[in-house]
Amino acid sequence: MVSPAHFIALSVILFVIGAVGVLVRRNAIVVFMCVELMLNAANLAFVAFARMHNGLDGQLIAFFVMVVAAAEVVVGLAILTSIFRARRSASVDDANLMKY
Amino acid sequence: MSHHMLLAGPAAETTRVLAYWVLAVISVTSALGMILARRAVHCAMMLALVMLSLAVMYVELGAPFLAFVQVIVYTGAVLMLFLFVLMIVGITAADSIIETIRGQRLWAALGGIALLVLLSLVIGHAAIGPSPPATAKFGNGNLNALAQLLFTKYVFPFELTSALLITAALGAMVLAHRERTGPKPTQRELAARRIASGRPTPLPGPGTYAQHNAVDMPALLPDGTQSSLSVSPVLSGPTPDVSDYPEGLPEGSSEAEPARLASPAGSAGSADSGGQEAGDQW
Numbered sequence: 001m002v003s004p005a006h007f008i009a010l011s012v013i014l015f016v017i018g019a020v021g022v023l024v025r026r027n028a029i030v031v032f033m034c035v036e037l038m039l040n041a042a043n044l045a046f047v048a049f050a051r052m053h054n055g056l057d058g059q060l061i062a063f064f065v066m067v068v069a070a071a072e073v074v075v076g077l078a079i080l081t082s083i084f085r086a087r088r089s090a091s092v093d094d095a096n097l098m099k100y
Numbered sequence: 101m102s103h104h105m106l107l108a109g110p111a112a113e114t115t116r117v118l119a120y121w122v123l124a125v126i127s128v129t130s131a132l133g134m135i136l137a138r139r140a141v142h143c144a145m146m147l148a149l150v151m152l153s154l155a156v157m158y159v160e161l162g163a164p165f166l167a168f169v170q171v172i173v174y175t176g177a178v179l180m181l182f183l184f185v186l187m188i189v190g191i192t193a194a195d196s197i198i199e200t201i202r203g204q205r206l207w208a209a210l211g212g213i214a215l216l217v218l219l220s221l222v223i224g225h226a227a228i229g230p231s232p233p234a235t236a237k238f239g240n241g242n243l244n245a246l247a248q249l250l251f252t253k254y255v256f257p258f259e260l261t262s263a264l265l266i267t268a269a270l271g272a273m274v275l276a277h278r279e280r281t282g283p284k285p286t287q288r289e290l291a292a293r294r295i296a297s298g299r300p301t302p303l304p305g306p307g308t309y310a311q312h313n314a315v316d317m318p319a320l321l322p323d324g325t326q327s328s329l330s331v332s333p334v335l336s337g338p339t340p341d342v343s344d345y346p347e348g349l350p351e352g353s354s355e356a357e358p359a360r361l362a363s364p365a366g367s368a369g370s371a372d373s374g375g376q377e378a379g380d381q382w
Contacts, residue, residue, distance in 0.1 A: 001113065002120045005228040007161065010124050012219045014131050014150070016212050021135035023208035026200070029140050029186060033147050036178065037131055040154055043166075051161045054232045056245050059163045060254055063246075066166075066173055067261045071268035073178050077185045078275035084189050085278065093200050 007048035014041035028080050028090045032073065039069045119160060127153040144182050151175045162238025165246055304330040 014037060021034030043062040050058025084090050127150045134146035151174045158167035237245035250258055285293075294300055304327055306315045319330035 001230070002116050002160075003228065003230050005223070006120060006124075007157065008223055008228060009220075010127065010157075012216065012223060013128055016216045016219065017128070017131040017135060019215055020208055020212035023211060024135060024205055027140055029182065029189065030134075030143050033143050033182065034135065036174075037134065037147060037150060040151060040174070043170075044154055044157060047158055047161045047163045047166060050163070051231045051234075051238065052228065054235065056237055056242075056249050057253075059166055059242075060246060060249055062163075062166055063169065063250075064254075064257060064261065066169055068264065070173055070178055071264050073181055074268045074272045075275070077181055078272040081185060081188060082275050090189050 004048040004052040008045055011041045011045040011048065014038075014044070026091050026093055028083075028092050028095075029077075031092060032076055032080070036069065036073070039065055116160065119156070123153040123156055140186050141183070144179060144186065147182075148175055148179050151179070162234050163242065164239075165243050306330045306332075 018034045018036075018038035018041060021037065022031055025031050025034060043065050046058040046062040046065070048058075050056060050062075080090055083095055087094055130146040130149040130153075134143045134150070137143050137146060151170060155167045155170040155175070158164070158170060304319050306317055306319055316331060318326040318328065321327050
């Protein structure tokens, strides 16, 4: 019997893996991918809760999350491209101009 | 998508349990592989695997519309965008394994474990019951029910997302736009530059006289030796790195020099870690 709790547990695991990836990785594109993984994990929890509560609001919110994530990726990757063009690097450690 | 109606009985239940565990193992393994793989392209492929397994789970959870959106938007559009940017930024992109902040990985692992414990406790305390029997809105009527909800109760957020998408498209165009600082080189100047470079002809194509015509097979020179120029440096070695390109990327390297000179903080930042390290950042 697969209950919503199984899916919630999986979503927790994926979310934690994504969070650790954000903390550990230094390539900005990979950090972005880890953020996407966290958003996907949250979506899975939303859909599982929608099934559990027998309503579609959770699915709709997951849909909105996907739209916002797509917009975020577009802007974020454009920022990365322009940073790479100026600095020849996509490491998050190299974008330190604001520090000085 | 009427599998909830079609599949019933103990056999269907076993299938569902089996599907869940197979997908769970695949998605967790590839998520772990994503944060452990050094090359950014491998990370993207692993992420694709996670997203596709989640799409199958959405079908299982009675969200066929979201499953398709997941495949089309995430795996199709977002991940392709990631791959395009990886191609621009350099396919050889690999993370350095040198820690710049001491103990970063240890603290990140501890933080991850703490987060896992916290979330597990929260979920363990919540009463998550079994899912109720699926109604039509989790099967055939999913699309209609979602549309009804979207255009009545959530119509204002829906309109807001259109504003967000327009803003994002404009922002991406503004950020990716590059002003030309110098005059555009004429064909005469390009030809003179090419002659002056010492190689007026194009680079040889790969594998022309070899046994295969794959792009990673080097072409054979008339004396039988392999021409290293015929294979892209990206494909030539098992672990190619960015030090093959002293200027970063081969094309546009002449435009990179003013940008590098204009950023003294960047050179100051990488000066302490040595010149070779700057190439190993990837």
